[in-house]
Structures are given as structure tokens and as C-alpha cells.
Amino acid sequence: QRKEKEMRILFLGLDNAGKTTILKRLNGDDIDSVSPTLGFEIKTFVHGKYTLNIWDVGGQRTLRPYWRNYFEQTDALVWVVDSSDRIRMEDCKEELHSLLQENRLAGASLLVLANKQDLIGSMTDTEIREALSLRSIVTHNWKIMPCSALTGMNVPEALEWIVADVAERIY
Numbered sequence: 001q002r003k004e005k006e007m008r009i010l011f012l013g014l015d016n017a018g019k020t021t022i023l024k025r026l027n028g029d030d031i032d033s034v035s036p037t038l039g040f041e042i043k044t045f046v047h048g049k050y051t052l053n054i055w056d057v058g059g060q061r062t063l064r065p066y067w068r069n070y071f072e073q074t075d076a077l078v079w080v081v082d083s084s085d086r087i088r089m090e091d092c093k094e095e096l097h098s099l100l101q102e103n104r105l106a107g108a109s110l111l112v113l114a115n116k117q118d119l120i121g122s123m124t125d126t127e128i129r130e131a132l133s134l135r136s137i138v139t140h141n142w143k144i145m146p147c148s149a150l151t152g153m154n155v156p157e158a159l160e161w162i163v164a165d166v167a168e169r170i171y
């Protein structure tokens, strides 16, 4: 049974996308941060009236089969993209669309973060929307936002969107 005002948010993406750096940027009253060894970290903090449990799971190819262990009761999926990594954009698209087939993620909101916007030559959020075929997604409530974990651009806004979208659905 769900605890009062608790949200479970899963951060995924290819390795090097910037997941860990974005998480470090998220401020809140940090109450707990656990770092087990097998390529994942759980960060728990209070944001307004909600307790957020954020799971950051490693994205290396060898770790991707383990992603499914973290799907249960996920309220929101944050798919982090390295906007400067054009070479792996196709891989990124395939991994995202295969994730969206997962039954256990069926109810989750999807936020795509086009990270590393500070790098010259990065793809824009509009380009990434095309490259990842986001408009074909009809199974999830989705949004794409450009951001930079380095400068902090749009990082608080991203969290606001997730919390508001999940709250509208489950509370």
C-alpha cells in the first residue's frame, strides 16, 4: 500500500546522459541518500508536501537488463538524454521505446530531459523530439524539456512538472 504523499520517480537513460549530475542539482531537504554498489542510487527528499523517492539506475549496456527490477510502482519515468551524443541517439530511441512497452510502467508519466544544452552543437529539444519519435507515444503522458545539469537550467522546473503531473493523477 502506498504511503501518504509519496512519489516514486525513476531516472533512466544511456550511461553518461547526466542522470547523477541532475540528481545532485535537485535541491530539497535531503533526508537520505543511499549508494549500494550495483549501479544504482536511491535519493529520498521532501519536496513541498511530498516525499520523493528517486531511483538513479546505471545505463551501461551491461546494466540495462537490470532496469526491469526497478519498475514496480513507478509514478514517473525521467528519461535523460545527452543532447550532444548524436551517435547514440538511435540507441537512445530504441531503449526508450522498448521501456515504454513495459506493463509495469504503463501508468507512469514520462519526462524526457534534453540535457547538456550548454554544450555548443547539442541537439535542441525540438530535434530530440523528432529523433526519439516522441510524437508516436500515445501510451504515456509525456513532455520534453531542454536542460543543463551543469548550469542548472530548467532542473527545478523539471522537478515541478513531475510532481504536478503525478499529483494530478494519484492524489
Ligand code: GDP
Binding pocket: 013, 014, 015, 016, 017, 018, 019, 020, 021, 022, 059, 080, 115, 116, 117, 118, 119, 147, 148, 149, 150, 151
Ligand atoms: P549518468 O551516467 O547519466 O549518471 O551521467 P553523469 O551524471 O555521471 O554525467 C556524465 C558526464 O557528463 C559527467 O562528466 C558530467 O559532468 C557530464 N554532464 C552531466 N550533465 C551535463 C551538462 O548538463 N552539461 C555538460 N557540459 N556536461 C554534463
